Structure formats: structure tokens, C-alpha cells
Amino acid sequence: MSHERMANLVRALSMDAVEQAKSGHPGLPMGAADVATVLFTQFLKFDPSDPHWADRDRFVLSAGHGSMLIYSLLYLTGYSSVSLDEIKRFRQLGSKTPGHPENFITAGVETTTGPLGQGLATAVGMAIAEKHMAAVFGETVVDHKTYVLASDGDLMEGISHEAIALAGHLKLNKLIVLFDDNGISIDGALSLSDSTDQVKRFEACGWASWRIDGHDPQAIAAALQKAQKSDRPVMIACKTTIGYGAPTKAGKSSSHGSPLGADEIKGARENLHWAHTPFEVPADILSAWREAGSRGKPAHADWKKRLAALGDKRAEFERRMRGEVSDSALTKAVREIKEKLAASPKEIATRTACEFALESLIPALPEMVGGSADLTGSNNTRTKSMTAITPNDFSGRFIHYGIREHGMAAAMNGMALHGGIVPYSGTFLVFSDYSRPAIRLAALMGERAIHILTHDSIGLGEDGPTHQPVEHLAALRAIPNLMVFRPCDAVETAECWELALRAKDRPSAMALTRQNLPQLRNRLDAENICAQGAYEIAGPDGRADVSIFATGSEVSIAVDAAKKLAEKGVAARVVSVPCFELFFEQPDDARAAIIGDARVKIGVEAAVRMGWDAIIGADGIFVGMHGFGASAPYKELYKHFGITAEAIADAAMKKL
Numbered sequence: 001m002s003h004e005r006m007a008n009l010v011r012a013l014s015m016d017a018v019e020q021a022k023s024g025h026p027g028l029p030m031g032a033a034d035v036a037t038v039l040f041t042q043f044l045k046f047d048p049s050d051p052h053w054a055d056r057d058r059f060v061l062s063a064g065h066g067s068m069l070i071y072s073l074l075y076l077t078g079y080s081s082v083s084l085d086e087i088k089r090f091r092q093l094g095s096k097t098p099g100h101p102e103n104f105i106t107a108g109v110e111t112t113t114g115p116l117g118q119g120l121a122t123a124v125g126m127a128i129a130e131k132h133m134a135a136v137f138g139e140t141v142v143d144h145k146t147y148v149l150a151s152d153g154d155l156m157e158g159i160s161h162e163a164i165a166l167a168g169h170l171k172l173n174k175l176i177v178l179f180d181d182n183g184i185s186i187d188g189a190l191s192l193s194d195s196t197d198q199v200k201r202f203e204a205c206g207w208a209s210w211r212i213d214g215h216d217p218q219a220i221a222a223a224l225q226k227a228q229k230s231d232r233p234v235m236i237a238c239k240t241t242i243g244y245g246a247p248t249k250a251g252k253s254s255s256h257g258s259p260l261g262a263d264e265i266k267g268a269r270e271n272l273h274w275a276h277t278p279f280e281v282p283a284d285i286l287s288a289w290r291e292a293g294s295r296g297k298p299a300h301a302d303w304k305k306r307l308a309a310l311g312d313k314r315a316e317f318e319r320r321m322r323g324e325v326s327d328s329a330l331t332k333a334v335r336e337i338k339e340k341l342a343a344s345p346k347e348i349a350t351r352t353a354c355e356f357a358l359e360s361l362i363p364a365l366p367e368m369v370g371g372s373a374d375l376t377g378s379n380n381t382r383t384k385s386m387t388a389i390t391p392n393d394f395s396g397r398f399i400h401y402g403i404r405e406h407g408m409a410a411a412m413n414g415m416a417l418h419g420g421i422v423p424y425s426g427t428f429l430v431f432s433d434y435s436r437p438a439i440r441l442a443a444l445m446g447e448r449a450i451h452i453l454t455h456d457s458i459g460l461g462e463d464g465p466t467h468q469p470v471e472h473l474a475a476l477r478a479i480p481n482l483m484v485f486r487p488c489d490a491v492e493t494a495e496c497w498e499l500a501l502r503a504k505d506r507p508s509a510m511a512l513t514r515q516n517l518p519q520l521r522n523r524l525d526a527e528n529i530c531a532q533g534a535y536e537i538a539g540p541d542g543r544a545d546v547s548i549f550a551t552g553s554e555v556s557i558a559v560d561a562a563k564k565l566a567e568k569g570v571a572a573r574v575v576s577v578p579c580f581e582l583f584f585e586q587p588d589d590a591r592a593a594i595i596g597d598a599r600v601k602i603g604v605e606a607a608v609r610m611g612w613d614a615i616i617g618a619d620g621i622f623v624g625m626h627g628f629g630a631s632a633p634y635k636e637l638y639k640h641f642g643i644t645a646e647a648i649a650d651a652a653m654k655k656l
């Protein structure tokens, strides 16, 4: 079967599906069909009968708008997730072929893509994970490549720079990017907005990079062949024509993001010598594609034998790839931490409590791979025993991500998706804005990536308002499926770590202090109390007149306020709220019991009010921030902004 016929089937399916859906992007699949056909029929190692085969090559369509490309490829190579009917239902509710590829909907899609740049940066994490797992379990069972198809938009996004610089530094030589170099974006020719020499840019970042004709199957195959043996990551700029085959729209932005229309499709059929009706799949071409799809079967079978020969390590490898942390190891580690804290309570910052917890967690859970965006000493994410991952040795468990929060968060997604690793990292809470798009994708995909976000309020003091988050807790809490933890002491910090690690299908953000906090939980609780999201941490024996809800560093202030109120004969209780999401997920009666029926409800958090009304009601009192912070020693700032025990007690008395 000729390459041309096989590639043209991809083109035909893509333009027909977009036409039928009356929406979508035909240009990229038509332009990149040759590159993708060579990759999938000659190079990519995969087995459609097992989309989760651990040693498959990963293929990331970073330009997610070209989703019909991957749906065509999955159908043609024989993945059961995408049938011809699903292709006909492109972009319809409940289909396996949504507008942009979603890894949690369509088996064979490695990662959700659509926000440009994310796929490329996620792929860097996959390539890191491959190297780390190979270092731990050996290349006999972990030896695969990560391929990316990236568009102009992917490479224009800022995140691409963080990603390619990190990949180049780490010499991720099994990462191969195919750049769909078509010179067109939505507004028109790329020359409207860009004049970067991408080949030179990648080279400057330590990649091997060169240009080819992206419609010449021999040139594509030769380039991919050469890429197999590279000692550094590879970027192949494939010169293509967007909408290849369309008579008037090829090479133009008009083929990028809307159906071609009946006349144009008719002309494209003529140009491509495609004498078939819409969605018609000629049996001989399909069978050639299916044959290509079964190419990987022998390799898969051989791999299974090598896996079996792994002996004792096999079960551990499989456990890690399933993403199941050892229940007994985790339970034991957390118990050990809590016992130590009960025996000798610690007045430490929660960031320090994090490191204290990690000292037990890291040896217990070998899948944890940490890091920091150049704030290692401030985030306390590296324990004494951890060694760094370097270009020459990927067996380490700590990544110096550099000052690349966005690239770091996306790489963590890639590691979580690859499997075998539970990634966590650190930066300041205020800079979660820089990583937010990738955190959002982790939440959407349901991936366990754990973000340690220290310096979580005005409590960081002198660095001032640029570094003092006020809206970030609210902004993170607004992301569905993300757990935002703000522990109040060392014990809660350990419990929140346990919850984050046990949540296989959701990411976590943990807001931690720079300043020391008293340990409020001195009793050894066998249970994880933070699992309820909120609980009474201090209270009178009988009914309370006042309920004070607080998180993190403000819980101890709330406890002091309750004492002041008690001196005035007012019964007040304090509820610590380490995780809004887990609290809101409690059954109605449990939630109502925690909220209680005290006459006065007060929320205390050194951040903006947004989100708090769900707990304290619109008529509740909020003691927190109403604007940006300021630069001063932190104790002065708490007084200046009125976040004190006195202020809370006064507000309560006024309302009673």
C-alpha cells in the first residue's frame, strides 16, 4: 500500500469529520498526515490491544486542536476506543472523540492537550519519567521514546521555552519533537507575529535540530531514523502545508479552524485522487493500517518475557505503574511522624514540618520524586538523603527545575501520566499563578501531582506584597478536583501529606508557612482527622455562642481569640479547616454539625474572603485581607491588617 493512500485516508477522515461536526480543525491533520503516517507505520512502538503497555512509546499531539489527526490514527491502527462511528460523532456529547484530545476519555490519548505548549512541556516530564524508571528498573523493561507533534502555537507559548531548556539541560535524548512547520496560525501568516528561527532556538537549548520537507515520506523516515541514535533531544522542523490538498484553502489560515465546506472538500478529493464517499474507508488501505498497528505485538510479547525475568522487582514495577502507593508503608510512615510529634511537640513553620514529614515519607515511598523551582532551601522539599537527577544519572529523586514554575508543573503532569512516579515540587504560593494552567490540567485529567507552596501569606513578612499571596488560595480553590490544603501545625501537615498521597486521581496544593507556628495537636490521633476537611480543634464543653473557622497560621490566632472570649464569659469554639474541598464533600449532616449553630460565625484567613461565605454565610464576619499586603516584619503586618486575637474577639463581641 502506498504511503500516499494511507496518509490521504487520514486527510479524508479528518476533513469529513470536521465537516459533519460543523466545527473543528481540518488544517493540521491534513498538513501533518505524512509525518504522522511515517511515524505510526514505521517508528512508534505501540500495541493497540493494550493502550497501557508500560513500555510503549508515548505520542503527544501537543497541538490538540488537530485532534482529528490522533482520532484517525487510533481508529486506523486498531484501538478499540475509536471506531468509525465515534469518528462520525466527532465533538458530540459523550463521544470518544471530543473537541480536544482527553486522556481520560479516549484510550490511546496520552495526555489532554489543547492549551498550546502544555503537551510539549508534559512530554518533557514523560521523558524524564522514562529515564528515571529505566535507571531504577533497568532498560530491559523501560526503554521507550516520547514523540511530540507540535505546532507554531506550541512553540510560541512561553512554557515551551521552559520545557525545551529543561529537556536540553537534562539531555533527554529519547524525546523527539516533530514541529509542524506550516508558517500559519489563526490570524494568518506567522510572519505577522513571529520571526524566530526555531531550529537555532532549539540548538541553543542543547537539542539536535534540522529541517526537512514534511511531505516527503523518505525524508521523514530518514530524519526519524537519525533521531533514534541522538545523544540529545531532537527537534525536526517539518515544512508542511496546512490543509494540504484543499484547492483554495491549503497554505492559508482559512483551513486552520473551520470546516472546509462542500466545494473545497470536493476539490480536495480531486487533488488527492480520493474517489471515495465521505467516511468511506477502503478495505485495502484499512488493512494496511491495521497491519501497521500490529507491528508492535512481537516487541510487546518479548517485553512481557523480560518483565517476567525481572524477578522480585516485577511486582514493585507493576505496583508503581498502577499508581498504588503501599498502604502499609504510608500508614507506618505517617504514624511514625505523628508519634514523634506527640512525644516532643514542635513549634516550627509548616514548611519545616513538611520537610520533617518528608524525612519519613521519602524512604517509605520510593515513587516520590521531588523538586523545586530554584527555591529548594525555602520550600524544604529536599530531604538529606535525596540525590539530584542529573543528565548522567537519573536514579536520583530530586529535580532542580530551575526558575521554571510552569514547565515544572507541566513536567510533573507528564511524570504522573507516564506512571511509576508521584511527583511533588515546591515554589512560593504567590507563584502558583505561573504554574496554574498546568495545575488546572492535572485537575481536569485527574492526575496526582503535589504542589508544595510555601510562604503562604503576609506571614512571609519583609519581601512585601509582590511575594505575599492574598487571592491565591481562593483562586486555587476555584479549580475543580484540586485539593487545597492549608495545615495549621506539624501534625496537620503530616495528615495533609497522607491525604495528598492517597488521592490517586487528583492533584493537591499545599500552602505552608514561612513563620513558626505552635503545635496545636499534641495528642496522638490514630485517625487522619484532616480527612474530614474541617474539625473542631478547640471548644467549650457546652454550647458555643461563637464559632471561629480558620486555616493554617490563623488557627492558633483563633484559638487565642477563643480564650479571650472565654475570659469575657463568651463560649467560643474553633474549627480548623485544612481543606475546603474535603469539607464540602462531606455528607450534609456531617457538614452541618461542623458548621454548628453558634449565633456568630467568623472566618479567619490571611487572604481574601472569596469562598468563605460557604462556611460562615453572607452575614458571617471575616477577618483577613482586603487588598494587597505590605513589606514589614510579619508580626507587625498581622497587627497592621487587623488579623489578631483581639480583633477577632472584638468583632465577635460587637455582633453578640
Ligand SMILES: Cc1ncc(C[n+]2csc(CCOP(=O)(O)OP(=O)(O)O)c2C)c(N)n1
Pocket (backbone or CB within 6 Å): 025, 027, 028, 063, 065, 066, 114, 115, 116, 117, 151, 152, 153, 154, 157, 180, 182, 184, 185, 186, 242, 256
Ligand atoms: C494557550 C492557548 N492559546 C490560544 C489557543 C487558541 N488557539 C488554538 S490553535 C491556535 C494557533 C494556531 O496556530 P498553529 O499553532 O500554528 O496551528 P495550525 O494553524 O498550524 O493548526 C490558537 C491561538 C490555544 N489553544 N491555547
